[in-house]
Amino acid sequence: MTVTIDEAPSARTLTEAAVRLSGVSKWFGKETDKPVLDGIDLTVAPGEFVCLLGASGCGKSTLLNLVAGLDPVSAGSIEVTGGRAALMFQESALFPWLTAAGNIELALRLRGVGKAQRRSEAERLLSLVRLEGAAHKRAHELSGGMRQRVALARALAQQAEVLLMDEPFAALDAITRDVLHGELTALWQETGVTVLFVTHNVREAARLGQRVILLSSRPGRVAREWQVDIPQPRRIEDAAVSELAREITDELHREITKHARFAQGSATQRSGIKSKETRRDG
Known part of the structure; x- marks a missing residue:
């Protein structure tokens, strides 16, 4: 059980x-x-x-x-x-007060990644989901598809096996x-x-x-x-x-x-x- x-x-x-x-x-x-x-x-x-x-x-x-x-x-x-196991929902559930990079960096911080490394890793993950130029944009500035890509990058930031x-x-x-x-x-x-x-x-x-x-x-x-x-x-x-x-x-x-x-x-x-x-x- x-x-x-x-x-x-x-x-x-x-x-x-x-x-x-x-x-x-x-x-x-x-x-x-x-x-x-x-x-x-x-x-x-x-x-x-x-x-x-x-x-x-x-x-x-x-x-x-x-x-x-x-x-x-x-x-x-x-x-x-x-x-x-990282879970992605139908809605992106991004924190609206954070930038795209900030949402990903939060997941990295919770994982214990140091401040100096978080920015470069967030940029790498944004590049991986084809959002190289969106690091400083907030959720309301992104299309629905772009928000889901950020959510996917945030999920990958957790280094989940699943x-x-x-x-x-x-x-x-x-x-x-x-x-x-x-x-x-x-x-x-x-x-x-x-x-x-x-x-x-x-x-x-x-x-x-x-x-x-x-x-x-x-x-x-x-x-x-x-x-x-x-x-x-x-x-x-x-x-x-x-x-x-x-x-x-x-x-x-x-x-x-x-x-x-x-x-x-x-x-x-x-x-x-x-x-x-x-x-x-x-």
Whole structure:
């Protein structure tokens, strides 16, 4: 029932998991309440890019929060190699009174990096996310895409073994999102960071992921997974990406339909029980 941390990342082997979830369940309230996640077993290899898909409410964001250690698991265990997982949200969550470089330097300071080194490291990270000229700009002076790049640089400043991304491009326009897809792929290939990426966008998952995991509707369970062998870099309009996206979408529709039928059946059953009780009371 705990998130356990491996304190010896240097000793890991290529076969060792960067993230391992074993029988993870999560419920809010009483143990008898319906769980959000139920018995999740998932292993993410070091340097792997895994996308999580599923209908709204299936527990994708909850799963990321558990891996990040922001919430305790209700049952099961989570192991994160190296002990550090950086979380990126849909909103950039930059401190508006700080510059782009200042936001990154804050993460470096919290990591214990000395003042003299922080500026040069912040500039290096801004360069890595293609924002060389934005060091002195504040959040209101940056576009949505630029703010997300700063947030990504800030996450990388934590030197996390694992990058957790919760729909980081959902609020952006299609063109900006397309550009950031390419840049994230290049950055992932350059740094070798492990990525666990939550999205509602099936094409986004097909474009980015080495593996795509589909969670069932609540309670969230691993319903299906796809190994994606399409070479990178990929384009959103590539035929192979479109074909995979159609296959995943069909499976997602089946999951949503199954859940809707189950919910309708449960509602009908509850209505029948209530009707009997009303007649008996009358």
